[in-house]
Amino acid sequence: MKTRPKLLTLSLLLCGLSCTLAHAATVSDSTTALIERGKYIAIAADCNACHRPANDNGLPFAGGVAIVSPMGNIIAGNITPSKEFGIGNYTEQQFADAVRRGVLPDGANLYPAMPYTSYHSMTDADVHALYIYLMQSVKPADFAPAAQTDLSFPFNVRQIMWGWNLLYRSSARFENQADLSGQLNRGKYLVEVLAHCSTCHTPRNVMMAEKGSLDLSGSPLGGWYAPNITPDESGIADWSQTDIVTYLKTGHLADKAQAAGPMAEAVENSFRFMTDDDLNAMAAWIKQVPAVHTKTRTLAAQPHPVADDIDSIITGQNAQGVLADSSTTNGAELYENACASCHGHNGQGTRDNFYPSLTQNRAVSAPGAENLVMSITEGIHRKSSDSDVSMPAFNQQLNNAQIASVSNYVRHHFAGMNEDITPAEVQNLRNGGSTPFIMRYLHELMALGALIAIAFLFGMWKWWKS
Ligand code: HEC
Ligand code: HEC
Ligand code: HEC
Incomplete structure:
Protein backbone atom coordinates (compact mmCIF):
# COMPACT_ATOMS: atom_id res chain seq x y z
CA MET A 1 0.00 0.00 0.00
CA LYS A 2 3.00 2.20 0.27
CA THR A 3 3.59 2.30 -3.49
CA ARG A 4 0.78 4.73 -4.19
CA PRO A 5 2.14 7.76 -2.35
CA LYS A 6 5.53 6.90 -3.85
CA LEU A 7 4.05 6.86 -7.32
CA LEU A 8 2.22 10.04 -6.60
CA THR A 9 5.40 11.71 -5.40
CA LEU A 10 7.29 10.44 -8.42
CA SER A 11 4.65 11.65 -10.84
CA LEU A 12 4.48 14.99 -9.04
CA LEU A 13 8.26 15.25 -9.26
CA LEU A 14 8.25 14.36 -12.94
CA CYS A 15 5.51 16.81 -13.61
CA GLY A 16 7.40 19.46 -11.67
CA LEU A 17 10.53 18.74 -13.67
CA SER A 18 8.77 18.84 -17.03
CA CYS A 19 6.90 21.99 -16.06
CA THR A 20 10.19 23.64 -15.06
CA LEU A 21 11.78 22.52 -18.30
CA ALA A 22 8.79 23.78 -20.26
CA HIS A 23 9.03 27.08 -18.41
CA ALA A 24 12.76 27.31 -19.04
CA ALA A 25 12.10 26.59 -22.71
CA THR A 26 9.58 29.42 -22.99
CA VAL A 27 11.89 31.81 -21.18
CA SER A 28 14.81 31.05 -23.48
CA ASP A 29 12.50 31.07 -26.52
CA SER A 30 11.30 34.51 -25.58
CA THR A 31 14.85 35.72 -24.86
CA THR A 32 15.98 34.42 -28.24
CA ALA A 33 13.07 36.18 -29.89
CA LEU A 34 13.90 39.36 -27.95
CA ILE A 35 17.56 39.16 -29.01
CA GLU A 36 16.54 38.64 -32.64
CA ARG A 37 14.26 41.64 -32.41
CA GLY A 38 16.96 43.75 -30.79
CA LYS A 39 19.39 42.76 -33.52
CA TYR A 40 16.92 43.87 -36.18
CA ILE A 41 16.41 47.20 -34.41
CA ALA A 42 20.18 47.73 -34.24
CA ILE A 43 20.29 47.15 -38.02
CA ALA A 44 17.31 49.38 -38.81
CA ALA A 45 18.80 52.10 -36.56
CA ASP A 46 22.23 51.47 -38.11
CA CYS A 47 24.02 51.65 -34.73
CA ASN A 48 27.13 49.91 -36.09
CA ALA A 49 27.51 52.47 -38.91
CA CYS A 50 28.98 54.91 -36.42
CA HIS A 51 29.98 52.53 -33.61
CA ARG A 52 31.90 50.22 -35.93
CA PRO A 53 35.57 49.54 -35.23
CA ALA A 54 38.11 51.75 -36.99
CA ASN A 55 39.75 48.76 -38.68
CA ASP A 56 37.71 46.44 -40.88
CA ASN A 57 38.48 43.27 -38.92
CA GLY A 58 37.62 44.64 -35.50
CA LEU A 59 34.67 43.60 -33.35
CA PRO A 60 31.25 45.06 -34.22
CA PHE A 61 30.16 47.96 -31.99
CA ALA A 62 33.71 48.41 -30.63
CA GLY A 63 33.70 52.04 -31.81
CA GLY A 64 36.53 54.20 -33.08
CA VAL A 65 35.40 55.57 -36.42
CA ALA A 66 35.67 59.36 -36.48
CA ILE A 67 32.66 61.43 -37.43
CA VAL A 68 34.34 64.35 -39.10
CA SER A 69 32.64 67.66 -38.36
CA PRO A 70 33.75 71.20 -39.05
CA MET A 71 34.27 71.59 -35.29
CA GLY A 72 36.63 68.60 -35.16
CA ASN A 73 36.37 64.81 -34.92
CA ILE A 74 33.80 63.07 -32.75
CA ILE A 75 34.38 59.41 -31.92
CA ALA A 76 31.44 57.08 -31.37
CA GLY A 77 32.49 54.89 -28.44
CA ASN A 78 32.56 51.21 -27.58
CA ILE A 79 28.96 50.02 -27.01
CA THR A 80 29.78 46.33 -26.54
CA PRO A 81 28.98 44.83 -23.09
CA SER A 82 32.61 45.22 -21.95
CA LYS A 83 32.41 46.32 -18.31
CA GLU A 84 35.56 48.39 -18.42
CA PHE A 85 35.46 49.91 -21.91
CA GLY A 86 31.89 49.55 -23.10
CA ILE A 87 28.39 49.75 -21.69
CA GLY A 88 28.59 46.57 -19.59
CA ASN A 89 27.73 48.43 -16.38
CA TYR A 90 24.82 50.42 -17.82
CA THR A 91 21.41 49.68 -16.34
CA GLU A 92 18.59 49.60 -18.87
CA GLN A 93 17.51 53.06 -17.71
CA GLN A 94 21.02 54.46 -18.22
CA PHE A 95 21.11 52.88 -21.68
CA ALA A 96 17.69 54.38 -22.52
CA ASP A 97 18.93 57.81 -21.37
CA ALA A 98 22.01 57.63 -23.60
CA VAL A 99 20.02 56.51 -26.65
CA ARG A 100 16.95 58.72 -26.26
CA ARG A 101 18.23 61.75 -24.37
CA GLY A 102 21.93 61.81 -25.18
CA VAL A 103 22.86 61.74 -21.49
CA LEU A 104 25.60 59.53 -20.03
CA PRO A 105 25.31 57.78 -16.63
CA ASP A 106 27.51 60.50 -15.07
CA GLY A 107 25.15 63.18 -16.37
CA ALA A 108 27.43 64.42 -19.18
CA ASN A 109 25.74 65.35 -22.45
CA LEU A 110 26.48 63.60 -25.72
CA TYR A 111 26.85 65.62 -28.91
CA PRO A 112 23.99 65.24 -31.35
CA ALA A 113 26.35 63.43 -33.76
CA MET A 114 24.73 60.56 -31.85
CA PRO A 115 21.23 60.84 -33.35
CA TYR A 116 19.27 60.95 -30.08
CA THR A 117 17.30 63.74 -31.73
CA SER A 118 15.68 60.97 -33.84
CA TYR A 119 15.90 58.09 -31.35
CA HIS A 120 14.17 60.12 -28.63
CA SER A 121 10.80 58.67 -29.66
CA MET A 122 11.98 55.03 -29.68
CA THR A 123 9.38 52.87 -27.94
CA ASP A 124 10.15 51.31 -24.53
CA ALA A 125 9.75 47.84 -26.07
CA ASP A 126 12.36 48.59 -28.75
CA VAL A 127 14.82 50.09 -26.26
CA HIS A 128 14.38 46.96 -24.10
CA ALA A 129 15.01 44.57 -27.01
CA LEU A 130 18.03 46.59 -28.14
CA TYR A 131 19.48 46.55 -24.61
CA ASP A 142 37.82 44.86 -23.90
CA PHE A 143 39.67 47.87 -25.25
CA ALA A 144 38.98 51.52 -25.89
CA PRO A 145 38.94 53.03 -29.39
CA ALA A 146 42.39 54.36 -30.30
CA ALA A 147 41.12 57.80 -31.34
CA GLN A 148 39.60 60.34 -28.97
CA THR A 149 36.98 63.00 -29.60
CA ASP A 150 38.81 66.21 -30.39
CA LEU A 151 36.75 69.37 -30.79
CA SER A 152 37.80 72.99 -30.88
CA PHE A 153 36.77 75.49 -28.21
CA PRO A 154 33.97 76.17 -27.26
CA PHE A 155 32.53 72.94 -28.70
CA ASN A 156 34.75 70.83 -26.44
CA VAL A 157 32.73 72.11 -23.47
CA ARG A 158 29.96 69.50 -23.24
CA GLN A 159 27.89 71.79 -21.02
CA ILE A 160 26.99 73.91 -24.06
CA MET A 161 24.77 71.01 -25.15
CA TRP A 162 22.58 71.75 -22.16
CA GLY A 163 21.30 74.94 -23.76
CA TRP A 164 21.04 73.28 -27.18
CA ASN A 165 19.02 70.41 -25.72
CA LEU A 166 16.70 72.87 -24.02
CA LEU A 167 15.91 74.32 -27.44
CA TYR A 168 16.01 71.28 -29.70
CA ARG A 169 15.58 68.03 -27.75
CA SER A 170 12.12 66.53 -27.52
CA SER A 171 11.06 63.92 -25.01
CA ALA A 172 7.87 62.81 -26.79
CA ARG A 173 7.59 59.03 -27.40
CA PHE A 174 6.27 57.68 -30.66
CA GLU A 175 2.55 56.96 -30.65
CA ASN A 176 0.50 55.39 -33.41
CA GLN A 177 -1.92 57.89 -34.93
CA ALA A 178 -5.50 56.64 -35.16
CA ASP A 179 -6.04 58.36 -38.52
CA LEU A 180 -3.13 56.54 -40.18
CA SER A 181 -3.08 52.96 -41.49
CA GLY A 182 -0.90 50.36 -39.79
CA GLN A 183 1.55 50.57 -42.69
CA LEU A 184 1.85 54.38 -42.50
CA ASN A 185 2.33 54.32 -38.74
CA ARG A 186 5.11 51.76 -39.15
CA GLY A 187 6.64 53.75 -42.01
CA LYS A 188 6.58 56.98 -39.99
CA TYR A 189 8.26 55.24 -37.04
CA LEU A 190 10.96 53.73 -39.22
CA VAL A 191 11.69 56.89 -41.25
CA GLU A 192 11.57 59.35 -38.36
CA VAL A 193 12.95 57.30 -35.49
CA LEU A 194 14.95 54.16 -36.28
CA ALA A 195 16.31 54.85 -39.79
CA HIS A 196 16.74 58.56 -38.95
CA CYS A 197 16.53 59.66 -42.64
CA SER A 198 16.15 63.29 -41.54
CA THR A 199 19.62 63.45 -39.93
CA CYS A 200 21.05 63.43 -43.47
CA HIS A 201 18.18 64.63 -45.70
CA THR A 202 16.85 67.60 -43.67
CA PRO A 203 18.54 71.01 -43.92
CA ARG A 204 19.89 72.52 -40.70
CA ASN A 205 19.57 75.98 -39.19
CA VAL A 206 22.40 78.20 -37.97
CA MET A 207 22.54 76.22 -34.72
CA MET A 208 22.87 73.01 -36.75
CA ALA A 209 19.45 71.74 -35.66
CA GLU A 210 17.12 70.22 -38.27
CA LYS A 211 14.63 72.64 -39.84
CA GLY A 212 11.40 70.77 -39.15
CA SER A 213 9.34 72.72 -41.69
CA LEU A 214 11.71 71.67 -44.47
CA ASP A 215 11.80 68.03 -43.41
CA LEU A 216 13.59 65.73 -45.91
CA SER A 217 14.01 68.49 -48.49
CA GLY A 218 17.76 68.03 -48.94
CA SER A 219 20.97 68.95 -47.14
CA PRO A 220 24.73 69.16 -47.73
CA LEU A 221 26.55 66.35 -45.99
CA GLY A 222 30.33 66.47 -45.69
CA GLY A 223 30.97 67.26 -49.37
CA TRP A 224 28.04 65.09 -50.55
CA TYR A 225 24.45 66.25 -50.93
CA ALA A 226 21.52 64.22 -49.55
CA PRO A 227 18.81 65.22 -52.07
CA ASN A 228 15.24 66.36 -51.60
CA ILE A 229 13.22 63.15 -51.09
CA THR A 230 9.81 64.76 -50.60
CA PRO A 231 7.11 64.11 -53.24
CA ASP A 232 7.74 67.39 -55.09
CA GLU A 233 8.91 67.71 -58.69
CA SER A 234 12.19 69.03 -57.27
CA GLY A 235 12.27 65.88 -55.11
CA ILE A 236 11.24 62.35 -55.99
CA ALA A 237 7.58 62.88 -56.99
CA ASP A 238 8.16 60.73 -60.07
CA TRP A 239 9.35 57.70 -58.06
CA SER A 240 6.79 54.97 -57.35
CA VAL A 267 22.11 50.65 -47.92
CA GLU A 268 25.02 48.33 -47.26
CA ASN A 269 24.76 48.22 -43.46
CA SER A 270 21.09 48.76 -42.88
CA PHE A 271 18.39 49.02 -45.55
CA ARG A 272 19.31 45.91 -47.53
CA PHE A 273 18.70 43.78 -44.43
CA MET A 274 15.25 45.18 -43.70
CA THR A 275 12.10 43.20 -44.51
CA ASP A 276 10.09 43.99 -47.64
CA ASP A 277 7.17 44.96 -45.41
CA ASP A 278 9.32 47.52 -43.60
CA LEU A 279 10.85 48.89 -46.82
CA ASN A 280 7.36 49.28 -48.28
CA ALA A 281 6.15 50.98 -45.11
CA MET A 282 9.02 53.51 -45.32
CA ALA A 283 8.40 54.13 -49.02
CA ALA A 284 4.66 54.58 -48.44
CA TRP A 285 5.40 57.13 -45.71
CA ILE A 286 7.94 59.02 -47.86
CA LYS A 287 5.39 59.20 -50.72
CA GLN A 288 2.98 61.23 -48.60
CA VAL A 289 5.14 63.57 -46.45
CA PRO A 290 4.53 67.28 -47.20
CA ALA A 291 6.10 68.17 -50.56
CA VAL A 292 8.79 70.86 -50.27
CA HIS A 293 9.84 72.77 -53.37
CA THR A 294 13.56 73.38 -53.69
CA LYS A 295 15.92 74.53 -56.40
CA THR A 296 15.53 72.61 -59.64
CA ARG A 297 18.16 72.14 -62.30
CA THR A 298 19.15 75.06 -64.53
CA LEU A 299 19.33 73.83 -68.06
CA ALA A 300 21.66 75.29 -70.64
CA ALA A 301 19.89 77.40 -73.22
CA GLN A 302 21.46 75.20 -75.84
CA PRO A 303 22.23 71.71 -74.55
CA HIS A 304 25.56 70.56 -75.92
CA PRO A 305 25.14 67.64 -78.26
CA VAL A 306 27.33 64.66 -77.43
CA ALA A 307 30.42 65.22 -79.54
CA ASP A 308 30.63 62.77 -82.40
CA ASP A 309 34.36 63.14 -82.71
CA ILE A 310 35.00 61.85 -79.19
CA ASP A 311 35.76 58.40 -80.51
CA SER A 312 38.70 59.80 -82.41
CA ILE A 313 40.38 61.45 -79.42
CA ILE A 314 42.29 58.83 -77.50
CA THR A 315 40.26 55.65 -77.77
CA GLY A 316 42.22 52.49 -77.56
CA GLN A 317 45.01 53.76 -75.35
CA ASN A 318 45.53 52.51 -71.85
CA ALA A 319 43.36 54.80 -69.77
CA GLN A 320 45.31 54.65 -66.49
CA GLY A 321 48.60 55.12 -68.34
CA VAL A 322 47.32 58.15 -70.19
CA LEU A 323 45.92 59.63 -66.99
CA ALA A 324 49.14 59.13 -65.08
CA ASP A 325 51.16 61.50 -67.20
CA SER A 326 48.37 63.73 -68.40
CA SER A 327 47.94 67.20 -67.06
CA THR A 328 45.23 68.02 -69.54
CA THR A 329 42.17 69.87 -68.36
CA ASN A 330 40.25 69.09 -71.50
CA GLY A 331 37.01 67.57 -70.18
CA ALA A 332 36.29 65.49 -73.28
CA GLU A 333 39.76 63.98 -73.25
CA GLY A 347 27.46 58.19 -71.40
CA GLN A 348 24.93 55.52 -72.28
CA GLY A 349 26.21 52.94 -69.75
CA THR A 350 25.81 49.22 -70.29
CA ARG A 351 22.55 47.58 -71.27
CA ASP A 352 22.25 45.66 -68.00
CA ASN A 353 22.80 48.95 -66.14
CA PHE A 354 25.69 47.50 -64.15
CA TYR A 355 27.66 50.50 -65.42
CA PRO A 356 24.94 53.09 -65.21
CA SER A 357 23.93 55.59 -67.85
CA LEU A 358 25.11 59.13 -67.15
CA THR A 359 22.52 60.66 -69.44
CA GLN A 360 19.71 59.65 -67.08
CA ASN A 361 21.40 60.03 -63.77
CA ARG A 362 20.31 62.17 -60.86
CA ALA A 363 23.84 62.72 -59.58
CA VAL A 364 24.67 64.27 -62.98
CA SER A 365 21.46 66.27 -63.47
CA ALA A 366 21.06 67.45 -59.83
CA PRO A 367 21.03 71.24 -59.25
CA GLY A 368 24.52 70.96 -57.69
CA ALA A 369 27.54 68.94 -58.82
CA GLU A 370 28.36 67.65 -55.30
CA ASN A 371 27.53 63.96 -55.74
CA LEU A 372 29.15 63.79 -59.18
CA VAL A 373 32.37 65.37 -57.89
CA MET A 374 32.43 63.21 -54.75
CA SER A 375 31.74 60.00 -56.70
CA ILE A 376 34.68 60.79 -58.99
CA THR A 377 36.90 61.72 -56.05
CA GLU A 378 36.06 58.90 -53.63
CA GLN A 402 40.79 68.04 -63.88
CA ILE A 403 37.90 66.88 -61.68
CA ALA A 404 36.16 70.21 -62.27
CA SER A 405 36.54 69.99 -66.03
CA VAL A 406 35.48 66.35 -66.37
CA SER A 407 32.45 67.10 -64.12
CA ASN A 408 31.54 70.14 -66.18
CA TYR A 409 31.93 68.14 -69.37
CA VAL A 410 29.64 65.38 -68.05
CA ARG A 411 27.04 67.86 -66.86
CA HIS A 412 27.06 69.92 -70.09
CA HIS A 413 26.96 67.01 -72.47
CA PHE A 414 24.84 64.44 -70.71
CA ALA A 415 22.39 66.61 -68.80
CA GLY A 416 22.43 70.00 -70.51
CA MET A 417 23.42 71.71 -67.26
CA ASN A 418 25.02 75.12 -67.60
CA GLU A 419 26.40 75.82 -64.11
CA ASP A 420 30.10 75.13 -63.97
CA ILE A 421 31.97 74.10 -60.87
CA THR A 422 35.40 75.65 -60.23
CA PRO A 423 38.58 73.89 -59.04
CA ALA A 424 38.31 75.83 -55.75
CA GLU A 425 34.79 74.50 -55.22
CA VAL A 426 36.03 70.97 -55.90
CA GLN A 427 38.71 71.46 -53.23
CA ASN A 428 36.07 72.73 -50.82
CA LEU A 429 33.91 69.62 -51.34
CA ARG A 430 36.96 67.40 -50.88
CA ASN A 431 37.54 69.18 -47.56
CA GLY A 432 34.05 68.25 -46.42
CA GLY A 433 31.96 71.10 -47.83
CA SER A 434 31.31 74.63 -46.75
CA THR A 435 31.70 75.40 -43.09
CA PRO A 436 28.36 75.86 -41.36
CA PHE A 437 27.33 79.37 -40.40
CA ILE A 438 27.99 78.84 -36.72
CA MET A 439 31.65 78.03 -37.39
CA ARG A 440 32.23 80.70 -40.01
CA TYR A 441 30.89 83.41 -37.74
CA LEU A 442 32.02 81.87 -34.50
CA HIS A 443 34.50 84.60 -33.67
CA GLU A 444 31.97 87.29 -34.48
CA LEU A 445 29.38 85.44 -32.38
CA MET A 446 31.79 85.14 -29.47
CA ALA A 447 32.68 88.82 -29.78
CA LEU A 448 28.98 89.64 -29.81
CA GLY A 449 28.45 87.43 -26.75
CA ALA A 450 31.27 89.23 -24.96
CA LEU A 451 29.79 92.65 -25.86
CA ILE A 452 26.37 91.62 -24.55
CA ALA A 453 27.99 90.37 -21.33
CA ILE A 454 29.89 93.67 -20.89
CA ALA A 455 26.75 95.71 -21.59
CA PHE A 456 24.89 93.60 -19.02
CA LEU A 457 27.58 94.06 -16.36
CA PHE A 458 27.72 97.78 -17.09
CA GLY A 459 23.92 97.97 -16.68
CA MET A 460 24.12 96.08 -13.37
CA TRP A 461 26.86 98.42 -12.13
CA LYS A 462 24.81 101.54 -13.03
CA TRP A 463 21.75 100.04 -11.35
CA TRP A 464 23.76 99.20 -8.23
CA LYS A 465 25.27 102.71 -8.03
CA SER A 466 21.91 104.46 -8.44
C1 HEC B 1 25.25 58.79 -36.86
C2 HEC B 1 26.15 58.13 -35.94
C3 HEC B 1 25.60 57.32 -34.79
C4 HEC B 1 24.63 56.35 -34.82
C5 HEC B 1 23.81 55.88 -36.02
C6 HEC B 1 24.53 55.84 -33.46
N1 HEC B 1 25.42 56.48 -32.65
FE1 HEC B 1 25.65 56.18 -30.66
N2 HEC B 1 27.02 57.65 -30.58
C7 HEC B 1 27.51 58.34 -31.68
C8 HEC B 1 28.54 59.26 -31.23
C9 HEC B 1 29.34 60.19 -32.13
C10 HEC B 1 28.65 59.10 -29.84
C11 HEC B 1 29.59 59.86 -28.90
C12 HEC B 1 29.07 61.27 -28.79
C13 HEC B 1 29.85 62.10 -27.83
O1 HEC B 1 30.98 61.78 -27.50
O2 HEC B 1 29.27 63.09 -27.37
C14 HEC B 1 27.68 58.08 -29.47
C15 HEC B 1 27.48 57.66 -28.17
C16 HEC B 1 26.67 56.58 -27.79
C17 HEC B 1 26.55 56.05 -26.46
C18 HEC B 1 27.27 56.55 -25.22
C19 HEC B 1 28.54 55.79 -25.01
C20 HEC B 1 29.62 56.24 -25.91
O3 HEC B 1 30.08 55.44 -26.72
O4 HEC B 1 29.96 57.45 -25.90
C21 HEC B 1 25.69 54.98 -26.53
C22 HEC B 1 25.27 54.06 -25.40
C23 HEC B 1 25.26 54.87 -27.91
N3 HEC B 1 25.86 55.86 -28.64
C24 HEC B 1 24.41 53.90 -28.37
C25 HEC B 1 23.95 53.85 -29.68
C26 HEC B 1 22.95 52.91 -30.14
C27 HEC B 1 22.34 51.82 -29.29
C28 HEC B 1 22.72 53.18 -31.45
C29 HEC B 1 21.68 52.56 -32.37
C30 HEC B 1 20.34 52.59 -31.88
C31 HEC B 1 23.58 54.30 -31.81
N4 HEC B 1 24.31 54.67 -30.72
C32 HEC B 1 23.65 54.85 -33.08
C33 HEC B 1 27.11 58.21 -32.98
C34 HEC B 1 26.09 57.39 -33.42
C1 HEC C 1 23.93 58.80 -43.66
C2 HEC C 1 23.16 59.76 -44.41
C3 HEC C 1 21.87 59.26 -45.06
C4 HEC C 1 20.83 58.59 -44.47
C5 HEC C 1 20.71 58.12 -43.02
C6 HEC C 1 19.82 58.43 -45.48
N1 HEC C 1 20.25 58.99 -46.66
FE1 HEC C 1 19.28 58.89 -48.45
N2 HEC C 1 20.85 59.77 -49.37
C7 HEC C 1 21.98 60.26 -48.75
C8 HEC C 1 22.89 60.79 -49.77
C9 HEC C 1 24.24 61.42 -49.53
C10 HEC C 1 22.26 60.57 -51.02
C11 HEC C 1 22.84 60.87 -52.41
C12 HEC C 1 23.51 59.60 -52.91
C13 HEC C 1 24.00 59.66 -54.33
O1 HEC C 1 23.43 60.37 -55.15
O2 HEC C 1 24.96 58.95 -54.63
C14 HEC C 1 20.97 59.95 -50.72
C15 HEC C 1 20.05 59.58 -51.70
C16 HEC C 1 18.77 59.13 -51.44
C17 HEC C 1 17.75 58.91 -52.45
C18 HEC C 1 17.92 59.16 -53.95
C19 HEC C 1 17.47 60.55 -54.24
C20 HEC C 1 17.90 61.07 -55.58
O3 HEC C 1 17.41 62.12 -55.98
O4 HEC C 1 18.77 60.47 -56.22
C21 HEC C 1 16.63 58.45 -51.79
C22 HEC C 1 15.29 58.08 -52.41
C23 HEC C 1 16.96 58.38 -50.38
N3 HEC C 1 18.27 58.79 -50.21
C24 HEC C 1 16.08 57.98 -49.40
C25 HEC C 1 16.43 57.81 -48.06
C26 HEC C 1 15.54 57.30 -47.05
C27 HEC C 1 14.08 56.92 -47.27
C28 HEC C 1 16.25 57.23 -45.89
C29 HEC C 1 15.81 56.70 -44.55
C30 HEC C 1 15.17 55.40 -44.60
C31 HEC C 1 17.59 57.72 -46.18
N4 HEC C 1 17.67 58.07 -47.50
C32 HEC C 1 18.60 57.82 -45.26
C33 HEC C 1 22.25 60.22 -47.39
C34 HEC C 1 21.49 59.52 -46.44
C1 HEC D 1 35.62 50.73 -63.70
C2 HEC D 1 34.35 51.25 -64.11
C3 HEC D 1 34.04 52.71 -63.89
C4 HEC D 1 34.79 53.82 -64.24
C5 HEC D 1 36.15 53.86 -64.90
C6 HEC D 1 33.98 54.97 -63.87
N1 HEC D 1 32.80 54.56 -63.30
FE1 HEC D 1 31.30 55.75 -62.69
N2 HEC D 1 30.31 54.16 -61.92
C7 HEC D 1 30.72 52.85 -62.04
C8 HEC D 1 29.86 52.02 -61.23
C9 HEC D 1 29.95 50.51 -61.06
C10 HEC D 1 28.91 52.89 -60.64
C11 HEC D 1 27.82 52.54 -59.64
C12 HEC D 1 26.70 51.74 -60.21
C13 HEC D 1 25.65 51.45 -59.17
O1 HEC D 1 25.62 52.08 -58.12
O2 HEC D 1 24.84 50.58 -59.43
C14 HEC D 1 29.21 54.22 -61.14
C15 HEC D 1 28.46 55.33 -60.81
C16 HEC D 1 28.70 56.60 -61.31
C17 HEC D 1 27.86 57.74 -61.08
C18 HEC D 1 26.61 57.80 -60.21
C19 HEC D 1 26.99 58.36 -58.85
C20 HEC D 1 25.85 58.67 -57.93
O3 HEC D 1 26.14 59.21 -56.86
O4 HEC D 1 24.72 58.37 -58.24
C21 HEC D 1 28.43 58.79 -61.73
C22 HEC D 1 27.91 60.21 -61.78
C23 HEC D 1 29.63 58.30 -62.37
N3 HEC D 1 29.76 56.95 -62.10
C24 HEC D 1 30.48 59.07 -63.12
C25 HEC D 1 31.74 58.64 -63.55
C26 HEC D 1 32.75 59.52 -64.12
C27 HEC D 1 32.54 60.98 -64.41
C28 HEC D 1 33.85 58.75 -64.37
C29 HEC D 1 35.18 59.20 -64.88
C30 HEC D 1 35.85 60.22 -64.12
C31 HEC D 1 33.52 57.38 -63.95
N4 HEC D 1 32.25 57.36 -63.46
C32 HEC D 1 34.37 56.27 -64.07
C33 HEC D 1 31.81 52.39 -62.75
C34 HEC D 1 32.80 53.19 -63.28
Missing part, protein backbone atom coordinates in the same frame (compact mmCIF):
# COMPACT_ATOMS: atom_id res chain seq x y z
CA ILE A 132 19.02 42.77 -24.23
CA TYR A 133 20.61 42.20 -27.65
CA LEU A 134 23.67 44.38 -26.99
CA MET A 135 24.16 43.01 -23.46
CA GLN A 136 23.55 39.32 -24.10
CA SER A 137 24.51 38.63 -27.66
CA VAL A 138 27.25 41.07 -28.67
CA LYS A 139 30.85 40.05 -27.99
CA PRO A 140 32.53 42.36 -25.45
CA ALA A 141 35.48 44.34 -26.86
CA GLN A 241 6.68 53.17 -54.02
CA THR A 242 8.36 50.19 -55.72
CA ASP A 243 11.11 52.49 -57.08
CA ILE A 244 11.91 53.68 -53.55
CA VAL A 245 11.92 50.11 -52.21
CA THR A 246 14.24 48.95 -55.04
CA TYR A 247 16.61 51.86 -54.40
CA LEU A 248 16.74 51.29 -50.62
CA LYS A 249 17.26 47.57 -51.03
CA THR A 250 19.79 47.49 -53.87
CA GLY A 251 21.19 51.03 -53.95
CA HIS A 252 20.35 51.55 -57.58
CA LEU A 253 17.39 52.29 -59.76
CA ALA A 254 17.91 51.76 -63.49
CA ASP A 255 18.11 54.99 -65.49
CA LYS A 256 17.58 57.11 -62.39
CA ALA A 257 19.90 56.93 -59.44
CA GLN A 258 22.68 55.11 -57.60
CA ALA A 259 23.57 55.27 -53.95
CA ALA A 260 27.13 56.45 -53.34
CA GLY A 261 28.90 57.87 -50.28
CA PRO A 262 26.89 57.97 -47.04
CA MET A 263 23.75 56.57 -48.76
CA ALA A 264 25.74 53.58 -50.03
CA GLU A 265 26.81 52.92 -46.43
CA ALA A 266 23.22 53.10 -45.20
CA LEU A 334 39.56 63.22 -69.53
CA TYR A 335 36.13 61.65 -69.91
CA GLU A 336 37.36 59.47 -72.73
CA ASN A 337 40.32 58.25 -70.71
CA ALA A 338 38.88 57.93 -67.25
CA CYS A 339 35.20 57.17 -67.69
CA ALA A 340 34.22 55.96 -71.14
CA SER A 341 35.48 52.40 -70.66
CA CYS A 342 32.64 51.81 -68.19
CA HIS A 343 30.02 54.47 -68.88
CA GLY A 344 30.33 54.42 -72.68
CA HIS A 345 31.55 57.07 -75.10
CA ASN A 346 28.17 58.75 -75.08
CA GLY A 379 34.69 56.26 -56.00
CA ILE A 380 31.76 54.02 -55.10
CA HIS A 381 31.91 50.80 -53.14
CA ARG A 382 28.69 49.20 -52.15
CA LYS A 383 27.44 45.75 -51.24
CA SER A 384 23.74 45.51 -51.83
CA SER A 385 21.20 42.72 -51.86
CA ASP A 386 21.79 41.91 -55.53
CA SER A 387 25.42 42.76 -56.29
CA ASP A 388 28.69 44.35 -55.20
CA VAL A 389 29.43 47.50 -57.19
CA SER A 390 32.64 49.38 -57.46
CA MET A 391 33.76 52.50 -59.26
CA PRO A 392 37.42 53.48 -58.81
CA ALA A 393 38.33 56.62 -56.82
CA PHE A 394 40.20 59.20 -58.89
CA ASN A 395 41.52 61.35 -56.05
CA GLN A 396 45.10 60.21 -56.73
CA GLN A 397 45.01 60.52 -60.52
CA LEU A 398 43.05 63.71 -61.05
CA ASN A 399 43.70 67.14 -59.57
CA ASN A 400 40.99 69.67 -58.71
CA ALA A 401 41.12 71.37 -62.09
